[in-house]
Amino acid sequence: MLRDADFVKIGAAIFKFLSGSGIEASYHEEIYRMTIVDALTGAHNKRYFLEFLEREIARCARYRRPLSLLMFDIDHFKQINDKHGHLTGDYVLREMSRRLLGRVRREELLARYGGEEFAAVLPETDLSGARTFAEQVRRLICDQPFEYEGDTFAVTVSVGVTCVEGQDIDVSAFIKTADDNLYRAKREGRNRVIG
Ligand code: GH3
Ligand code: MG
Ligand code: MG
Numbered sequence: 001m002l003r004d005a006d007f008v009k010i011g012a013a014i015f016k017f018l019s020g021s022g023i024e025a026s027y028h029e030e031i032y033r034m035t036i037v038d039a040l041t042g043a044h045n046k047r048y049f050l051e052f053l054e055r056e057i058a059r060c061a062r063y064r065r066p067l068s069l070l071m072f073d074i075d076h077f078k079q080i081n082d083k084h085g086h087l088t089g090d091y092v093l094r095e096m097s098r099r100l101l102g103r104v105r106r107e108e109l110l111a112r113y114g115g116e117e118f119a120a121v122l123p124e125t126d127l128s129g130a131r132t133f134a135e136q137v138r139r140l141i142c143d144q145p146f147e148y149e150g151d152t153f154a155v156t157v158s159v160g161v162t163c164v165e166g167q168d169i170d171v172s173a174f175i176k177t178a179d180d181n182l183y184r185a186k187r188e189g190r191n192r193v194i195g
Pocket of ligand 3: 115116
Protein backbone atom coordinates (compact mmCIF):
# COMPACT_ATOMS: atom_id res chain seq x y z
CA MET A 1 0.00 0.00 0.00
CA LEU A 2 1.21 3.50 -0.85
CA ARG A 3 1.89 5.83 2.03
CA ASP A 4 2.34 9.58 2.11
CA ALA A 5 5.69 10.65 0.58
CA ASP A 6 6.41 7.23 -0.97
CA PHE A 7 8.27 7.24 -4.30
CA VAL A 8 6.95 5.20 -7.25
CA LYS A 9 9.03 4.45 -10.36
CA ILE A 10 7.13 3.88 -13.61
CA GLY A 11 9.46 3.48 -16.60
CA ALA A 12 11.89 6.39 -16.53
CA ALA A 13 9.65 8.60 -14.36
CA ILE A 14 9.74 8.79 -10.60
CA PHE A 15 6.56 10.00 -8.90
CA LYS A 16 6.16 11.10 -5.33
CA PHE A 17 2.87 10.08 -3.73
CA LEU A 18 1.32 12.75 -1.50
CA SER A 19 -1.81 11.76 0.40
CA GLY A 20 -4.54 14.44 0.47
CA SER A 21 -4.13 15.29 4.14
CA GLY A 22 -0.33 15.42 4.35
CA ILE A 23 1.47 18.63 5.17
CA GLU A 24 3.53 18.46 1.98
CA ALA A 25 0.36 18.11 -0.12
CA SER A 26 -1.04 21.23 1.62
CA TYR A 27 2.22 23.01 0.89
CA HIS A 28 1.99 22.23 -2.83
CA GLU A 29 -1.68 23.21 -2.89
CA GLU A 30 -0.81 26.54 -1.31
CA ILE A 31 2.00 27.11 -3.82
CA TYR A 32 -0.43 26.32 -6.65
CA ARG A 33 -3.05 28.69 -5.18
CA MET A 34 -0.45 31.45 -5.08
CA THR A 35 0.13 31.07 -8.82
CA ILE A 36 -3.52 31.61 -9.72
CA VAL A 37 -4.90 33.99 -7.07
CA ASP A 38 -4.02 37.65 -6.56
CA ALA A 39 -2.51 38.05 -3.08
CA LEU A 40 -4.03 41.44 -2.26
CA THR A 41 -7.63 40.84 -3.29
CA GLY A 42 -8.19 37.07 -3.32
CA ALA A 43 -9.60 37.36 -6.87
CA HIS A 44 -7.98 35.20 -9.56
CA ASN A 45 -5.02 36.68 -11.42
CA LYS A 46 -4.71 37.67 -15.06
CA ARG A 47 -2.97 34.47 -16.12
CA TYR A 48 -5.72 32.27 -14.71
CA PHE A 49 -8.34 34.59 -16.22
CA LEU A 50 -6.84 34.23 -19.73
CA GLU A 51 -6.72 30.43 -19.44
CA PHE A 52 -10.27 30.28 -18.10
CA LEU A 53 -11.58 32.56 -20.84
CA GLU A 54 -9.82 30.59 -23.58
CA ARG A 55 -11.38 27.37 -22.29
CA GLU A 56 -14.85 28.87 -21.94
CA ILE A 57 -14.77 30.39 -25.43
CA ALA A 58 -13.90 26.97 -26.87
CA ARG A 59 -16.65 25.27 -24.88
CA CYS A 60 -19.28 27.88 -25.73
CA ALA A 61 -18.37 27.88 -29.42
CA ARG A 62 -18.55 24.11 -29.57
CA TYR A 63 -21.92 23.81 -27.85
CA ARG A 64 -23.29 27.13 -29.15
CA ARG A 65 -23.79 28.52 -25.68
CA PRO A 66 -23.74 32.16 -24.54
CA LEU A 67 -20.71 33.57 -22.74
CA SER A 68 -20.44 37.05 -21.24
CA LEU A 69 -17.49 39.15 -20.21
CA LEU A 70 -17.39 42.26 -18.03
CA MET A 71 -14.40 44.52 -17.66
CA PHE A 72 -14.59 47.11 -14.92
CA ASP A 73 -12.36 49.75 -13.50
CA ILE A 74 -12.51 51.90 -10.37
CA ASP A 75 -13.31 55.53 -11.18
CA HIS A 76 -10.74 58.16 -10.18
CA PHE A 77 -8.76 55.62 -8.21
CA LYS A 78 -5.66 57.76 -8.43
CA GLN A 79 -7.53 60.47 -6.51
CA ILE A 80 -8.48 57.96 -3.79
CA ASN A 81 -4.79 57.06 -3.40
CA ASP A 82 -3.70 60.70 -3.48
CA LYS A 83 -6.34 61.92 -1.05
CA HIS A 84 -6.54 59.00 1.43
CA GLY A 85 -3.19 57.25 0.94
CA HIS A 86 -2.03 54.04 -0.67
CA LEU A 87 -3.11 51.82 2.23
CA THR A 88 -6.66 53.08 1.83
CA GLY A 89 -6.34 52.41 -1.90
CA ASP A 90 -5.32 48.83 -1.12
CA TYR A 91 -8.25 48.51 1.26
CA VAL A 92 -10.63 49.67 -1.52
CA LEU A 93 -9.30 46.93 -3.81
CA ARG A 94 -9.76 44.30 -1.07
CA GLU A 95 -13.21 45.47 -0.01
CA MET A 96 -14.43 45.73 -3.58
CA SER A 97 -13.29 42.16 -4.26
CA ARG A 98 -14.92 40.97 -1.05
CA ARG A 99 -18.25 42.42 -2.12
CA LEU A 100 -17.99 40.93 -5.60
CA LEU A 101 -16.67 37.51 -4.59
CA GLY A 102 -19.81 37.18 -2.48
CA ARG A 103 -21.86 37.73 -5.62
CA VAL A 104 -20.13 35.60 -8.30
CA ARG A 105 -21.25 32.00 -8.61
CA ARG A 106 -18.92 29.04 -8.43
CA GLU A 107 -18.86 28.50 -12.19
CA GLU A 108 -18.17 32.19 -12.80
CA LEU A 109 -14.84 33.95 -12.45
CA LEU A 110 -13.74 37.22 -10.90
CA ALA A 111 -10.19 38.25 -11.77
CA ARG A 112 -7.93 41.20 -11.14
CA TYR A 113 -6.85 42.09 -14.66
CA GLY A 114 -4.41 44.82 -13.68
CA GLY A 115 -3.99 47.56 -11.04
CA GLU A 116 -7.60 48.63 -10.43
CA GLU A 117 -9.17 46.88 -13.39
CA PHE A 118 -11.14 43.68 -12.89
CA ALA A 119 -12.89 41.18 -15.13
CA ALA A 120 -15.82 38.85 -14.64
CA VAL A 121 -16.51 35.86 -16.89
CA LEU A 122 -20.08 34.57 -16.90
CA PRO A 123 -20.58 31.24 -18.70
CA GLU A 124 -24.16 30.45 -19.80
CA THR A 125 -25.15 34.11 -19.45
CA ASP A 126 -26.62 36.11 -22.33
CA LEU A 127 -26.28 39.85 -22.89
CA SER A 128 -29.38 40.77 -20.93
CA GLY A 129 -28.26 38.64 -17.95
CA ALA A 130 -24.79 40.16 -18.15
CA ARG A 131 -26.22 43.70 -18.11
CA THR A 132 -28.23 42.85 -15.01
CA PHE A 133 -25.11 41.42 -13.36
CA ALA A 134 -23.08 44.50 -14.35
CA GLU A 135 -25.70 46.80 -12.88
CA GLN A 136 -25.57 44.78 -9.63
CA VAL A 137 -21.77 45.13 -9.59
CA ARG A 138 -22.06 48.89 -10.06
CA ARG A 139 -24.63 49.13 -7.25
CA LEU A 140 -22.67 46.85 -4.88
CA ILE A 141 -19.83 49.37 -5.04
CA CYS A 142 -21.61 52.74 -5.15
CA ASP A 143 -24.58 52.09 -2.84
CA GLN A 144 -22.57 51.49 0.32
CA PRO A 145 -19.75 53.87 1.22
CA PHE A 146 -16.29 52.50 1.98
CA GLU A 147 -14.85 52.99 5.45
CA TYR A 148 -11.22 52.68 6.47
CA GLU A 149 -9.45 53.97 9.59
CA GLY A 150 -12.19 56.50 10.31
CA ASP A 151 -12.34 57.70 6.70
CA THR A 152 -15.66 57.30 4.89
CA PHE A 153 -15.93 57.89 1.16
CA ALA A 154 -17.84 56.81 -1.94
CA VAL A 155 -16.34 54.58 -4.62
CA THR A 156 -17.75 54.02 -8.10
CA VAL A 157 -16.86 51.73 -10.99
CA SER A 158 -17.44 51.87 -14.73
CA VAL A 159 -18.34 48.65 -16.51
CA GLY A 160 -18.02 47.43 -20.09
CA VAL A 161 -20.04 44.37 -21.09
CA THR A 162 -19.92 42.03 -24.06
CA CYS A 163 -21.35 38.64 -25.00
CA VAL A 164 -20.89 35.91 -27.61
CA GLU A 165 -23.42 33.23 -28.44
CA GLY A 166 -21.61 30.37 -30.09
CA GLN A 167 -19.01 32.37 -32.09
CA ASP A 168 -15.42 31.16 -31.82
CA ILE A 169 -14.02 34.61 -31.08
CA ASP A 170 -10.35 35.39 -30.45
CA VAL A 171 -9.64 35.98 -26.72
CA SER A 172 -8.04 39.36 -27.31
CA ALA A 173 -10.87 40.51 -29.60
CA PHE A 174 -13.40 39.53 -26.93
CA ILE A 175 -11.49 41.46 -24.25
CA LYS A 176 -11.09 44.45 -26.56
CA THR A 177 -14.84 44.72 -27.13
CA ALA A 178 -15.50 44.76 -23.38
CA ASP A 179 -12.63 47.22 -22.89
CA ASP A 180 -13.95 49.55 -25.62
CA ASN A 181 -17.31 49.59 -23.84
CA LEU A 182 -15.55 50.28 -20.53
CA TYR A 183 -13.79 53.28 -22.07
CA ARG A 184 -17.08 54.54 -23.46
CA ALA A 185 -18.55 54.26 -19.94
CA LYS A 186 -15.64 56.38 -18.68
CA ARG A 187 -16.09 58.98 -21.41
CA GLU A 188 -19.83 59.19 -20.82
CA GLY A 189 -19.35 60.20 -17.19
CA ARG A 190 -18.29 57.06 -15.21
CA ASN A 191 -20.34 55.06 -12.67
CA ARG A 192 -22.24 53.42 -15.51
CA VAL A 193 -22.62 50.23 -17.52
CA ILE A 194 -22.16 50.14 -21.30
CA GLY A 195 -22.68 47.13 -23.52
P1 GH3 B 1 -10.31 56.59 -14.27
O1 GH3 B 1 -11.57 57.05 -13.61
O2 GH3 B 1 -10.17 57.15 -15.65
O3 GH3 B 1 -10.16 55.11 -14.25
O4 GH3 B 1 -9.10 57.23 -13.44
P2 GH3 B 1 -8.12 56.49 -12.41
O5 GH3 B 1 -7.54 57.52 -11.51
O6 GH3 B 1 -8.81 55.36 -11.74
O7 GH3 B 1 -7.07 55.84 -13.39
P3 GH3 B 1 -5.49 55.95 -13.49
O8 GH3 B 1 -5.13 54.90 -14.49
O9 GH3 B 1 -5.08 57.36 -13.75
O10 GH3 B 1 -4.94 55.57 -12.06
C1 GH3 B 1 -4.92 54.25 -11.62
C2 GH3 B 1 -4.21 54.24 -10.30
O11 GH3 B 1 -4.29 52.95 -9.68
C3 GH3 B 1 -2.74 54.56 -10.40
C4 GH3 B 1 -2.06 53.50 -9.59
O12 GH3 B 1 -1.12 54.03 -8.71
C5 GH3 B 1 -3.19 52.86 -8.80
N1 GH3 B 1 -2.95 51.47 -8.42
C6 GH3 B 1 -2.70 50.43 -9.25
N2 GH3 B 1 -2.52 49.31 -8.52
C7 GH3 B 1 -2.65 49.64 -7.21
C8 GH3 B 1 -2.56 48.91 -5.97
O13 GH3 B 1 -2.34 47.70 -5.92
N3 GH3 B 1 -2.77 49.60 -4.81
C9 GH3 B 1 -3.04 50.94 -4.82
N4 GH3 B 1 -3.23 51.54 -3.66
N5 GH3 B 1 -3.09 51.65 -5.96
C10 GH3 B 1 -2.91 51.02 -7.14
MG1 MG C 1 -9.58 53.74 -12.83
MG1 MG D 1 -7.41 51.63 -14.91
